[in-house]
Amino acid sequence: MNIKNTALIIVPHQDDETNLVGNIMDVLTQYEVYVLYSSIDTNHRHAIVRKQEATAACAVWGINREHIIFLDYPDTANKAGTHFYTNGDKRIEESIEKTILSLKPVVVFATDFDFHSDHRMLSLAFDHVMGKILKEDHKYKPFVLKGFCYETAYYGVEDYVATDINLTTQKQSLLSNVSYEWDKRVSIKTLEKKRIIWKRKAYKALACHKSQYAVLHAKSIVNDDNVFWNRRTDNLLCNSQLTASSGDAEKLRDFLILDTSNIIEKNPYLISYSRGTWAPDGNNAWVKAKWEKSVKFDRIIFHGSLNTIEIRPINLTIYVDGNVIGSVDKINPYGRDTIFKSDIIIECKELKIVFSCDNVELSEIEVLYGDMQLPFDTGRIKEIKRNKLVDTYSEFGFQAIVFTTRLTRKVKKLVAKVLHRT
Template sequence: MDNLMNQKVLIIVPHQDDEINIAGSMIYELTKQDICVNVLYTTNGDYHPYEANTRLKECILSLDVIGVAEKNIYFMGYGDTWKGETHLYNTEGDEPLISMAGRCETYGLPKHPEYRFIKSGIHSKYTRNNYKRDMRDIILDIMPTVIICVDFDWHWDHRATSLIFEEIIGELLKERNDFKPFVMKKFAYAGAWEGPKDYYDRPFKPTILPFEKLDKRYELDVPSYKWDSRIRFKVPTEAKTPLIRNNIIYKAACKHKSQMVRFTINRICNDDIVFWLRRTDSLTYHAGINVSSGNAKYLNDFKLIDCSNVYTKRKNVDIFDNCIWIPDEKDERKTITFFFAEPKIVQSISLYENFDLICHIFDAEIDFYNGYKIKTGELINSGEETIILFPEQKNITTISVKIMKYVGKKPGFTEVEIFTNKQRPNLSFLKGDYQSDKTSSLTSNRIRKTMEINYFEILLLIARIKRKIKRVYKNG
């Protein structure tokens, strides 16, 4: 992994301009190092049908500014939002849908068609199975070493992209031994689009814990994430210039003329860019699983959450379902057993408890079936990762986890991960040292901030008026 030229990065986002929120400065930094960056858009951003071609053309121009060649841009060509009450993610596999733009199959630009047409000479009908197949095929065509994907935000298309991506990764990790990419997730809104307008604060501020949350009882919209577990990357100097108008990410955002992303750069650009790392080297993906009761598939599916209606508005974690192994209430054993075809070395186990705060595991027992057992003690109550460390165990073919003490009627796990290496993956080829920029005096910054904000507010007002007039005109 030390050879930069061998790295291939894939950014997966739903809409044209989300790449700016998710990884704008990261894309620029990587392409500067001649690392191949690919960007995949799952939808055509065609909620307003007349914007589709415009948005596709704009993203090509925008990505060119930060170093991504057009040949490395992939359009899946699916709709932005769907007619009816059910999102494509929550439909049955081959149930056809019609997008808000009135279309029923994928499309792209005349000179840059969508992926399926380029690959197979056909357009994919709008079904869940086709959406999943197209994304999976793109991933396998590229075989990226690093994947950065949008996480579960408040927008339904973001939620669908995130969840189907995780579904695909879970399946690929089980099917293949040659595919263990670094996977990083990031919220497009929390901490970015909805972040504070702090670009002109000095020293440059790091990304801060989001204000708006799905459920105030948890730090982040995915309950299993912990703020202190975020991965922070250095932002290039070109992405934190004294004036926003000179910022390389702002220049890229300005190519999205039909959208408002350029007016959020004062929120998006910080002294760092943060992600949540999802490890892909767990031994559980190639293990057999027996459970004393409950649904074992949730234990190694890569999904920490799921949602049976992604259209659900912000409420609380009750919107998450079908993602937790919960043994029967009358099950006295409450045990998971993992079997390995070949002996393994094991150094650590990560347990993600049911994030329902009413249910809590106070102790569990891990048995390695070699004479060594360990008690976990109280797990972290909220679904966050509880890491269990122990002396290296060799020649392990069976491991069981038994819930011993708990409160609530539904103790369980969203995921169990077993690792040969207790150390997290080395991301040094991506990450630079984090440093704060302490340049410029406070007085000059106050003057600059006032001038730039007034400039921004005027431009934003004009853009909103123009956009509203255009929509009225287009809609008759």
């Protein structure tokens, strides 16, 4: 009997499964796919409907009910106030950890730091859990892809044209996770050949979420790819003895490039990220990693403070087994990758990084070997001859669906209002 490897999709709300991976489920046929939903409507009757809709949407891709996990933590409004997670309730981390350790997925798709508080909560909770797991189990290194359910999907660019091949388009110049760069995204292409929008599987899944009128966002969500950012889990610092001259060195290998206690503020540039930053005391700071056996690496990636808005001087020197191998004199803003790349493979048992400046603020250091490789085959965009008749048919049909959906929503609201008065 063939036992498939497991892929886990971690999203907050019912319909986010389609927002995050709806266009590329066809490339995951080699995996047993599980979907975890962290949140649910606090209205019991609405919650039942949302679960039924999610189950129907997952069935579009052949995911059965036994592979759907509802954690049932409460939906929280995205407005000024507080959130159960940042109020100290960390049970969701225990739930995520239990699920990951039970399934041991080889591939994880997880929602990122979108502008909704539940999305941000789930992104941070997952990162905390993954950091803990990686330090405790040095052999388990899942392939992690994080992406946006809102920014590049639900509230993305309405750019679907049936025979005009479009990849996901960026709506803003900067992303809600300010440490990401658009040109470093991982674009995974669909294998699906159907072009009429309502025949696409992602559309059919959206149509299952009737209570959310999700099809109204289909032109933003349905595409020929989904985009992600790879969060590497093979950081060699995780299995080292890590020390520092001062400060909490664990922040440098906790998997959290972005960390904050503020998940309510919509503008990511008004948020303080100091919670996730290592800042030593005084000059001549250092970080040292020791391994029991020699390790190999060819690059070190430094992430500065996410609150730094411009390139800053850093003045750091890198030693391996007591010998200087290089230096870095500046660090990129917003916590983005500052890469030290070696032309040769470095093998050592001790790595020491010395800072000869007093403005050191780092959110993470990654010691890595080699380039990322996708663990599955992805589609290839093929040239399709532009057909205005097909495009017009697809667009006209979709607009008819939009009109009908909006009319249905208005009628339901009106009926509910009348019933409420009586």
